Amino acid sequence: MERDDSQLIRDHLGGDERSFEVLMKRHIKAVYNFVYRLVPTNVDTDEIVSETFFKVWKNLKKFRAEENFTAWIFTIARNTAYDKLRKHRESVFSDFDTESGENFLSDTLADSEPLPPELFEKEENKKIIQELLERIPTAYREVLLLRYANEFTFDDIAKILGKPLDTVKSQHRRALILLRKMLASFGG
Amino acid sequence: MDKDFQKLFNTLETLEPKKGAVSAVLFRIQHHKRRIARIKFTLLGLSSALSAAAIFPVISYTVSGFVSTGFYQYISLAFSDGGAILPYWKEFIMTLAESLPAFEISLLLAVIFALLESLKLTIKNMPVAFYKFN
Structure with a gap:
């Protein structure tokens, strides 16, 4: 029977080294795709993902069981990506943003028509x-x-x-x- | 509207992480564990060496404590003239207890404990500290 994330975390903290590997394999693809689409193409996605899972391993003891583990990993991934962007002095804002933080393209009424097939x-x-x-x-x-x-x-x-x-x-x-x-x- | 955009995002290509991505993280973790183990090994090794070096002066200090408090003389009396002490064995036990060099004994036990614990943890960290990666 496949163990859920909570069980894998408990097993890992109990000394089972392989449990963390299983956890990583379960979530790495989703995290990779998220980071890849979040950062500019010239930023190293692999490095951010590697750093993310290293931080996950280091802080696993601090994870509270009642939290959503996937959301927790994505929080770390996002923060790691932003740290990387800041180090590389990459802009995190779009050309569409005004100085006050508003986006002139988005300030209109929503269109509820379906998207063309x-x-x-x-x-x-x-x-x-x-x-x-x-x-x-x-x-x-x-x-x-x-x-x-x-x-x-x-x-x-x-x-x-x-x-x-x-x-x-x-x-x-x-x-x-x-x-x-x-x-x-x-x-x- | 949400379903349309859900469908749109589902059309995006799902990328695979680089081959060996998981192994790279595990390698990094092992490397980190080894570095921490080496630091602990060094510090605990130092603590073991210092405790071992302190053992002999502390033993000597404890022995002189037994002599200066009179404990040694009282014990000698028990062996040399036991019959005279026997009727007053309760008072004799109390005298012995009072003359124990408590501070010196505590210090000796603390140093022995530090030595044993440091040695135990040093040995425990050795396999990880000197782990050879493939």
């Missing part, structure tokens, strides 16, 4: 979607990645980002509006 069908559109995602402000991008690529709840996202729940929901709404506009402007 061809977006999902054409193979070449996948690459374009990836590129559009890279152009979205990092603060919005991470909300979208956590919500849709990793299916976290807004509560978990708020904990991972260290932001109030209302802020996360607001950023989520703005991110969707911005992404929709970018998709529409690309489609012509």
